[in-house]
Amino acid sequence: MAMIDLDKMLVKIKNSQWALADIDWDAPGAELITEEQWPKLKEFMADLMWIEHVGARGFAALAKKAPNDTLKEIYTYFHAEEQRHANAEMALMRRWGMLDGDEIPEPNINLRLVIEWLDKYSDDMPLETLGSVIPMLEIALDGALCKFLLDSVKDPVCHQAFDKINDDESRHLGVGFTVLEMQGHGKLYQLVLKAMGTLMRPTLILGILSYLPLLNRMRDNIVEMGLKEESLYAAMKKFETIGGRTEHGRRNPWYQIISRHGRIVVDRRNRFYHVPVDAAVKLTNYIPPSILPPIPTWVKELTWKPTA
Amino acid sequence: MRNTVSLDKTVAEKKMLKPAAAKKPAVKKNTGEITLAQLESTESVAGQVNTADVLIIGAGFAGLGTAIRLQQAGVKNIVILERSTDVGGTWRDNTYPGAACDIPSNLYSYSFAQNPDWSRSFSGSGEILDYIHHLVEQFRLRPLIRFQRNVTGLVFDENTGEWNATTACGEQYRARAAVMASGPLSNASFPNMPGIETFKGHKIHSAKWDHSYDFTGKRVAVIGTGASGIQIIPELAKQAEFVKVFQRTPGWVLPRPDFVTPEWNKNLFHKMPAAQTALRRALFWGHESMALGIIWHSPLTALVEQVARSHLHAQVKDPWLRRQLTPDFRIGCKRVLISNDYYPALQKPNCKLITWPIATLCENGIRTAEGIEHQFDCIVFATGFDVCKNGSPLPVTGVNGRQLGEEWKRGAQAYKSISVAGYPNLFFTFGPNSGPGHNSALVYMESQIDYSVQGIKTILQRNLKLLDVKADVQQRYNHAIQKRLAKTNWNSGCKSWYLSEDGFNSTMYPGFATQYANQMKHFNLDHYRAINA
Incomplete structure (x- = not known):
C-alpha cells in the first residue's frame, strides 16, 4: 500500500462524518432476524461492539504518541469514529431487542482484562507497538467479522450502518498501514533494539498476556456462530500481505512480530502455542469479577441513543 | 553621543481612588445607552477637519493611560477616538458571568493610579470597568473622548508631518502624532464552524x-x-x-489565590499608600519569578x-x-x-x-x-478573539504610500514593539512582540505609554515633522527578538493564538517584564530619523 498524504486524509475524514441520527433505526427490516439467529447474533454483536470500543481506546492512546499534529488529529477522530461504530452497533442491538433498557452488554472476562490493561498502560506504549497491532485488529474486523455479519443478516438498516462503518474502516486501514511503514524508517539494528527493549517491558508483557487469550476466545466465539475459521485466517493473512508490500513495512520489527504471530494463531496444529493459550482462556473464566477494579468511566460513554 | 530624553517622573501623580465596587453592580451591562457627556462629544460634522497634537485610537486601558500620562507631561491637546459608546475596551465588552482578571488587581492597575479599595485579590470585570470609569473622572478625560468614531483609515501626510484619521461617519482628524491603542483583544466573532x-x-x-x-x-x-x-x-x-x-x-490550570479584601487591608492602603506599593512590588516579583518556568x-x-x-x-x-x-x-x-x-x-x-x-x-x-x-x-x-497577527488592525498608510497591512502580512514587526519604520510619529500600544505570558499586561502597558510620551514630547518640543525609526535598527531588533523567541516555550511546538498559521510569533515578548521595562525606559533618538518641520 502506497503511503498516503495524511493532510489530505484529515480533510477527507472531516468531510466524511456521519451521525447515528442519519439512520432511521425504526425503519422496517428488524423482523428479518430469525429466531435461530438471534441468540448467537446477540453475542456476536456484543463482542463486535466491545472490540470497536477497545480499538477506540487504542486510538486514544495513539493520539498521545502521534509525532505530528495532523496524525494526532487523525487519531483523535479515529478514537471517536470507533466509538461511533460501537454506538451504532449498540443501536442495532437495541433495534433487534438485544439490550435490556439502558444497560450496556456485559464484556467477557478477557475483554475486561484488556480494558484494564488499556486503561492503565496503553498511554505509555510506544507508537510503533500500538500502531502496528491496531491495523491487524482492524483488518481482522473489516475482512472477517463485518463481512460475515453482512452475509448472514438481511436487515437493510444493518447494511446501511455497516456501509458507513466500512467506509470509516477503510480510512483507518489506509492510515494504519501508512504509519506501519513510517515506523520502518531508520537503521534496522536500532529498530530491532528498540522493539526488543519494548518487548521486555513488564507492562507490555501483561498486555500480551491479556491479548492472547482474548484472540483465542474471540476465535472460538466466532466459529461457534458459524463463521468459517478460514475466512478469519484469510483476513489475518491480508495484514501480512499489505503490511509487507514495501521494504519499510517489512523493516518494521513489529510488523514482523505481529504477522508471525498471526501465522501461529491461524495454525491450529501449533500445539506449543494453542494449548497454553486455550488453557489461559479457561483459567481466566475462574477470575471472579469482584476482584477486578470498577469499569473505567470511558466505558460509560457508550450509548445507543442518537441524541443526547 | 547618545541623545536620550527621559520623562519627568515628578509629574506622576499617585492619587487615591474612591471606593468603586460598592457603588456599582458587579457586572455592568453594556446597554448601548449614551450619556449626556458622550452625546456632547459625538457632535461633529462630516467632512470637517479636527486637529490636535496627539490622536489616540481607542479608549481602553492603553488609550486612557496614554492620555493621562501625556497630560501629566504637559501635552494637553489630545483627542481620543473611540468606536463604541463607552470607555473600557476589553472590560466594557467582556461582561460574561464570571468575567475576571487572572492577574491580581493590585498589579492589574496603573501604578500611578492605585486603588486601595479592590474588593477581592482578583477582581471581576465590573469592578475593573468601574476602575476605568474612575480613571476617566479622576483625570478628566471625558472631554477628550469622541465616542462612536470608528477609525477606518490612518494616513501619514509627509508634507505636513501629520497623521490623518478618517472615521466611518466621514470626519477627519489630524494630529502631529498618533497612538494606536485599539487593543489586541478587541474583535471577536463566531468561529467558522461547519453548520x-x-x-x-x-x-x-x-x-x-x-x-x-x-x-x-x-x-x-x-x-x-x-x-x-x-x-x-x-x-x-x-x-x-x-x-x-x-x-x-x-x-x-493553576490554583487562584482569590480572597475577599478585609476592611483593615483597605484602611491600611488608604492610610499608608506605601504598603500597597510594597504589595504591588511583591506581586510583581512573584510573577517575574514565574517567567523562569513559564517562558x-x-x-x-x-x-x-x-x-x-x-x-x-x-x-x-x-x-x-x-x-x-x-x-x-x-x-x-x-x-x-x-x-x-x-x-x-x-x-x-x-x-x-x-x-x-x-x-x-x-x-x-x-x-x-x-x-x-x-x-x-x-x-x-468562548472561542476567543480575532487576534490580528498578520496585517494591521486598521488600514494604515505610511511614507510613500506604504501599507502596514501588506508589510505585516508575513508577520508583524516593530522596533521595541512600539515604532515601525516608514510610519513616523506613530506609536503602538501592545504592538508586535509586546505580550506578557507571566506578568500583568498593565506593567508592560505603562512602559509603552511612558516611551510614547517621550517620543511625542520629542516631536513637539523639537518641532519635528518626522520621527521615524531607522529600518536597520528595527531589523536588528527583530532578528534578536526572533532568536530569543526560538528558545521559549511559546515556540515549543503547540498551536496557540500567540503564533500565526505558519508558526511565526509576533505577539509575545521573550523576556522578563523588567527587561521589557528597561528597554523602554530610554528613548534613544539615535535610533530614529528626525526631520525638523
Whole structure:
C-alpha cells in the first residue's frame, strides 16, 4: 500500500462524518432476524461492539504518541469514529431487542482484562507497538467479522450502518498501514533494539498476556456462530500481505512480530502455542469479577441513543 | 553621543481612588445607552477637519493611560477616538458571568493610579470597568473622548508631518502624532464552524454577552475551554438545566489565590499608600519569578507543571476525566489558566466535559464525531478573539504610500514593539512582540505609554515633522527578538493564538517584564530619523 498524504486524509475524514441520527433505526427490516439467529447474533454483536470500543481506546492512546499534529488529529477522530461504530452497533442491538433498557452488554472476562490493561498502560506504549497491532485488529474486523455479519443478516438498516462503518474502516486501514511503514524508517539494528527493549517491558508483557487469550476466545466465539475459521485466517493473512508490500513495512520489527504471530494463531496444529493459550482462556473464566477494579468511566460513554 | 530624553517622573501623580465596587453592580451591562457627556462629544460634522497634537485610537486601558500620562507631561491637546459608546475596551465588552482578571488587581492597575479599595485579590470585570470609569473622572478625560468614531483609515501626510484619521461617519482628524491603542483583544466573532448557520437556538459569544437571555432551566453548550470558557462554565452550571463543555485542547490550570479584601487591608492602603506599593512590588516579583518556568524550559517549568497536576489531582478523582483534562504540551506554550472552580463545576451532576471532535453544528445542536447529536437551547462560544497577527488592525498608510497591512502580512514587526519604520510619529500600544505570558499586561502597558510620551514630547518640543525609526535598527531588533523567541516555550511546538498559521510569533515578548521595562525606559533618538518641520 502506497503511503498516503495524511493532510489530505484529515480533510477527507472531516468531510466524511456521519451521525447515528442519519439512520432511521425504526425503519422496517428488524423482523428479518430469525429466531435461530438471534441468540448467537446477540453475542456476536456484543463482542463486535466491545472490540470497536477497545480499538477506540487504542486510538486514544495513539493520539498521545502521534509525532505530528495532523496524525494526532487523525487519531483523535479515529478514537471517536470507533466509538461511533460501537454506538451504532449498540443501536442495532437495541433495534433487534438485544439490550435490556439502558444497560450496556456485559464484556467477557478477557475483554475486561484488556480494558484494564488499556486503561492503565496503553498511554505509555510506544507508537510503533500500538500502531502496528491496531491495523491487524482492524483488518481482522473489516475482512472477517463485518463481512460475515453482512452475509448472514438481511436487515437493510444493518447494511446501511455497516456501509458507513466500512467506509470509516477503510480510512483507518489506509492510515494504519501508512504509519506501519513510517515506523520502518531508520537503521534496522536500532529498530530491532528498540522493539526488543519494548518487548521486555513488564507492562507490555501483561498486555500480551491479556491479548492472547482474548484472540483465542474471540476465535472460538466466532466459529461457534458459524463463521468459517478460514475466512478469519484469510483476513489475518491480508495484514501480512499489505503490511509487507514495501521494504519499510517489512523493516518494521513489529510488523514482523505481529504477522508471525498471526501465522501461529491461524495454525491450529501449533500445539506449543494453542494449548497454553486455550488453557489461559479457561483459567481466566475462574477470575471472579469482584476482584477486578470498577469499569473505567470511558466505558460509560457508550450509548445507543442518537441524541443526547 | 547618545541623545536620550527621559520623562519627568515628578509629574506622576499617585492619587487615591474612591471606593468603586460598592457603588456599582458587579457586572455592568453594556446597554448601548449614551450619556449626556458622550452625546456632547459625538457632535461633529462630516467632512470637517479636527486637529490636535496627539490622536489616540481607542479608549481602553492603553488609550486612557496614554492620555493621562501625556497630560501629566504637559501635552494637553489630545483627542481620543473611540468606536463604541463607552470607555473600557476589553472590560466594557467582556461582561460574561464570571468575567475576571487572572492577574491580581493590585498589579492589574496603573501604578500611578492605585486603588486601595479592590474588593477581592482578583477582581471581576465590573469592578475593573468601574476602575476605568474612575480613571476617566479622576483625570478628566471625558472631554477628550469622541465616542462612536470608528477609525477606518490612518494616513501619514509627509508634507505636513501629520497623521490623518478618517472615521466611518466621514470626519477627519489630524494630529502631529498618533497612538494606536485599539487593543489586541478587541474583535471577536463566531468561529467558522461547519453548520453554524443552521443552528436554530440562541448563540452567544463570550465577548458580546447577551444579558437578556435567561439560562435558568436551559440546555447549554459551551464551546471552548480557554480563559473565558473556564470562567463562564462554573457560573452557567449554577443556573442551567445542564451544561456540556466542548473541549479541543485542555489547558494548564493553576490554583487562584482569590480572597475577599478585609476592611483593615483597605484602611491600611488608604492610610499608608506605601504598603500597597510594597504589595504591588511583591506581586510583581512573584510573577517575574514565574517567567523562569513559564517562558523558558527550566527545572522550574517541571515544578509549575507539577503544581498544576497536583491541583488537577486534588480536584478531580476520576482518572479518565483527569486524562481528558491533562495537557500534552509544555506549560506556558499556551496561556496558563487560573481557576479554583472550573474543575469542580465540570463534575457537577448537570455538567459534562465532551472531548469528541465537533463534526458539525446542526439545527438542534452539535453533532460530535462519536455519532451523537447533542441538543441545546443555547450555544455559548468562548472561542476567543480575532487576534490580528498578520496585517494591521486598521488600514494604515505610511511614507510613500506604504501599507502596514501588506508589510505585516508575513508577520508583524516593530522596533521595541512600539515604532515601525516608514510610519513616523506613530506609536503602538501592545504592538508586535509586546505580550506578557507571566506578568500583568498593565506593567508592560505603562512602559509603552511612558516611551510614547517621550517620543511625542520629542516631536513637539523639537518641532519635528518626522520621527521615524531607522529600518536597520528595527531589523536588528527583530532578528534578536526572533532568536530569543526560538528558545521559549511559546515556540515549543503547540498551536496557540500567540503564533500565526505558519508558526511565526509576533505577539509575545521573550523576556522578563523588567527587561521589557528597561528597554523602554530610554528613548534613544539615535535610533530614529528626525526631520525638523
